[in-house]
Amino acid sequence: MEGGASARHLYSRDGSIITAGRVGVVCLPDSTDQVAACVRIALDHGRAFVPRGAGTGLTGGAVPCDDPVVISTTRMDRILEVDVDRRIAWVEPGVVNLDLTRHLEGTGLHFAPDPSSQQACTIGGNVANNSGGPHCLLYGVTSVHVAAVEVVLPDGEVVVLGEEEGEAAGYDLRGAFVGGEGTLGIATRIAVRLTPDPPEIRTMLLDFSTIEEAAATVSAVIAAGIVPAALELMDQQVVRAVEPFANAGYPLDAAAVLIVEIDGLAAGVEREIEVVARVAHETGARTVRVAADDGERDRIWKGRKAAFGAIATIKPSYYLHDTVIPRTRLAEVVSGVNEIADRHGLIVMNVFHAGDGNLHPILVFDDREPGVMDSVFAAGEEIVRLSLEVGGVLSGEHGIGLEKRRFMPLLFSPASMEAQRVLRDAFDPDGVANPHKVLPSGSSCGDIKELPEVPEGVWV
Amino acid sequence: MSRLEDFRDRVGSSGPVCVRGGGTRWLVGGPPSAGSREVRAPSGVVSFDPAEMTVVVGAGTPLTELTDALSEHDQEVALGAAPGATVGGVLAVGWSSLRRARIGSVRDALLQADCVGANGALFTAGGPTVKNVSGYDLCRLLVGSLGTLALIGQVILRTWPSPERTLWMQGPSTPEAARDACYRPSSLLWDGRLVSVCLEGYGADVAGEAAFLAANLGFSEMATAPTLPPHRSRWTGLLPEGGLLEVGSGVVHGPVAVDARKPEPGVAGLAARVRSGFDPEGRLNPGRDPYRIAA
Numbered sequence A: 001m002e003g004g005a006s007a008r009h010l011y012s013r014d015g016s017i018i019t020a021g022r023v024g025v026v027c028l029p030d031s032t033d034q035v036a037a038c039v040r041i042a043l044d045h046g047r048a049f050v051p052r053g054a055g056t057g058l059t060g061g062a063v064p065c066d067d068p069v070v071i072s073t074t075r076m077d078r079i080l081e082v083d084v085d086r087r088i089a090w091v092e093p094g095v096v097n098l099d100l101t102r103h104l105e106g107t108g109l110h111f112a113p114d115p116s117s118q119q120a121c122t123i124g125g126n127v128a129n130n131s132g133g134p135h136c137l138l139y140g141v142t143s144v145h146v147a148a149v150e151v152v153l154p155d156g157e158v159v160v161l162g163e164e165e166g167e168a169a170g171y172d173l174r175g176a177f178v179g180g181e182g183t184l185g186i187a188t189r190i191a192v193r194l195t196p197d198p199p200e201i202r203t204m205l206l207d208f209s210t211i212e213e214a215a216a217t218v219s220a221v222i223a224a225g226i227v228p229a230a231l232e233l234m235d236q237q238v239v240r241a242v243e244p245f246a247n248a249g250y251p252l253d254a255a256a257v258l259i260v261e262i263d264g265l266a267a268g269v270e271r272e273i274e275v276v277a278r279v280a281h282e283t284g285a286r287t288v289r290v291a292a293d294d295g296e297r298d299r300i301w302k303g304r305k306a307a308f309g310a311i312a313t314i315k316p317s318y319y320l321h322d323t324v325i326p327r328t329r330l331a332e333v334v335s336g337v338n339e340i341a342d343r344h345g346l347i348v349m350n351v352f353h354a355g356d357g358n359l360h361p362i363l364v365f366d367d368r369e370p371g372v373m374d375s376v377f378a379a380g381e382e383i384v385r386l387s388l389e390v391g392g393v394l395s396g397e398h399g400i401g402l403e404k405r406r407f408m409p410l411l412f413s414p415a416s417m418e419a420q421r422v423l424r425d426a427f428d429p430d431g432v433a434n435p436h437k438v439l440p441s442g443s444s445c446g447d448i449k450e451l452p453e454v455p456e457g458v459w460v
Numbered sequence B: 001m002s003r004l005e006d007f008r009d010r011v012g013s014s015g016p017v018c019v020r021g022g023g024t025r026w027l028v029g030g031p032p033s034a035g036s037r038e039v040r041a042p043s044g045v046v047s048f049d050p051a052e053m054t055v056v057v058g059a060g061t062p063l064t065e066l067t068d069a070l071s072e073h074d075q076e077v078a079l080g081a082a083p084g085a086t087v088g089g090v091l092a093v094g095w096s097s098l099r100r101a102r103i104g105s106v107r108d109a110l111l112q113a114d115c116v117g118a119n120g121a122l123f124t125a126g127g128p129t130v131k132n133v134s135g136y137d138l139c140r141l142l143v144g145s146l147g148t149l150a151l152i153g154q155v156i157l158r159t160w161p162s163p164e165r166t167l168w169m170q171g172p173s174t175p176e177a178a179r180d181a182c183y184r185p186s187s188l189l190w191d192g193r194l195v196s197v198c199l200e201g202y203g204a205d206v207a208g209e210a211a212f213l214a215a216n217l218g219f220s221e222m223a224t225a226p227t228l229p230p231h232r233s234r235w236t237g238l239l240p241e242g243g244l245l246e247v248g249s250g251v252v253h254g255p256v257a258v259d260a261r262k263p264e265p266g267v268a269g270l271a272a273r274v275r276s277g278f279d280p281e282g283r284l285n286p287g288r289d290p291y292r293i294a295a
Ligand SMILES: Cc1cc2nc3c(=O)[nH]c(=O)nc-3n(C[C@H](O)[C@H](O)[C@H](O)COP(=O)(O)OP(=O)(O)OC[C@H]3O[C@@H](n4cnc5c(N)ncnc54)[C@H](O)[C@@H]3O)c2cc1C
Pocket: A014, A015, A050, A051, A052, A053, A054, A055, A056, A057, A058, A060, A061, A062, A073, A093, A114, A115, A116, A117, A120, A121, A122, A123, A124, A125, A126, A127, A128, A129, A130, A131, A132, A133, A134, A181, A182, A183, A185, A186, A187, A188, A308, A397, A398, A434, A455, A458, A459, A460
């Protein structure tokens, strides 16, 4: 347990732009029993508790409100069991996503969710936020890959939700827990499903003279009945920022590039590459390049992965948004987002999971410029509203946390939010697990003011 | 009045009420208590956007009507085929398709559900896009809930491209050997002696894997998909006489009904809190118990 000033500072915020909350005390348990004990101590002292993984969350989910007990899973970082035969691995919640990937190398299996923060974020955080990543387009987000989860409920009781194989009988409490943002209890052991590595992987790079044509190509590829393994878009500003790092040979004069990855058995991969190339030429691609070897493929992805770090070279601060829109409306919404940023005199950089319509417009700016924060928040809100207007939703992978609570009523009626509250109350009748997150509450905890540094080596 | 508002009014806000779909799984989880008023959810495909790979459909729609509409555009949904079943019925029961390994679990198919709650008010779970973490995942909770948390009126489902070719092969083998000889087969069934594998995808790939299975494991083509024994239960590691195991899905099909294992007390307690939270007076499909799944 830690209560010193530096620990309290460290645990007072996460990767979001939410100003520091206040930590009561920080606990670093290393077993399920210890987590349960921490929860009981919090209850005995009338305090709430906040589960915390690596703190890379972007919506303030791990930011403490009202001096709670912060329960960090950092020390619970063991990979407990890998069952190659049954394609299941049991892990502790503090295992870093990329460490699991590395651990599985050579087994012919992998854990599919690959959030851009995979070097740092934990599986427990992935479960809590139902995180996604480029390859979730074909393989599905975290929920699809979590078979079972051991949870310390907010009253300290330990339960296992789900089954190692297939679906548990009765209510899908596992499914309800995943994406609960730490408000339904603490995941202490997780059984993740392992996916076989594809026999063939081909990566394509397409480039365009307008971002609208790139967006239209995404819609057209899906409309042609193809679901690629990954389908990512980067606009010119991002391409120019990352090319010096990646040397991927991205065309610097292109308004946007698309990375399309197709995997599976050989004949299908060939067929789909042909279809994507044909569709892309019809929708305005200037060139269609298929990576000739692994080296070229790695360079193409390296650029995508360097995107976030490269943004720091443009301006010191950023505000990253995460909304989803219908994939058929990409071209118009991307133009709309750019127009909103222009109108507010801000730079917007677009690098996102285009295949499932998951926008990540990043507003970059210098927060020392007077009045710039007002523009940033005004533009951000307009982007959210535009996404909802075309039939989109508030978040595709980063969650609601503290950041988007105030937008919940724009998407959900009071009755729809009430139904969500019923679920939460069933898990946490006393409101002690990560209070004030997800659903709107009267609390003003965590004002959105301060801005984070751009983390090194991570990508959106 | 919209079809949903009409459904809401028929459900009302008092008295026990149950939804009848196709009646094909009427006894799963026990029959609804006598005296429950029967209502039906709206029927018909409202809109299908093949380019978006989503479909809006009334929960009372016969599954065949939905699959016919989708197949015109070479798409399908992850709802297990059950002759005579409705979309809402398949979701309420929550049994995944035999081809789950390819098209996914039925729990991953439901994007949005417009429901009537126990208080008689309409509410929406989830959202229309293929990716969404805006708030709690009520959709997954509704699938398999046997209509005990809310009554589903209309849904948005995720669709997928249909495979160009489907081929069932059968041979004497172990499930592991057959699985490892193929890349992500859509289904693997095992009767203790023979393995049946469903290969799906582009024609040339299916032909290639079929040839491999024939040459190396002595498999041959089946004329039709295997017929399943009538009762479905959880795999306990022991194949019952005349049973067929769905490898990797924890499901075994057998000639006799087997009661589901009781949930651990902690899970049962949580489930009871969920149910009473959504339906404090127990008016939605009373008598049904999602934990008593033997049928
Ligand atoms: C540069 C960058 C790129 C990113 N890219 C992506 C991306 O591509 N896709 C994506 O989905 N996200 C992305 N994220 C967001 C973030 O990394 C993910 O949400 C991640 O899963 C959070 O994991 P964490 O361990 O850092 O969790 P934290 O930030 O520590 O916590 C996140 C939430 O989970 C809860 N929590 C943590 N551990 C547990 C537990 N064991 N049990 C219960 N609740 C718990 C916390 O209370 C909090 O609400 C990105 C973030 C950054 C900074």
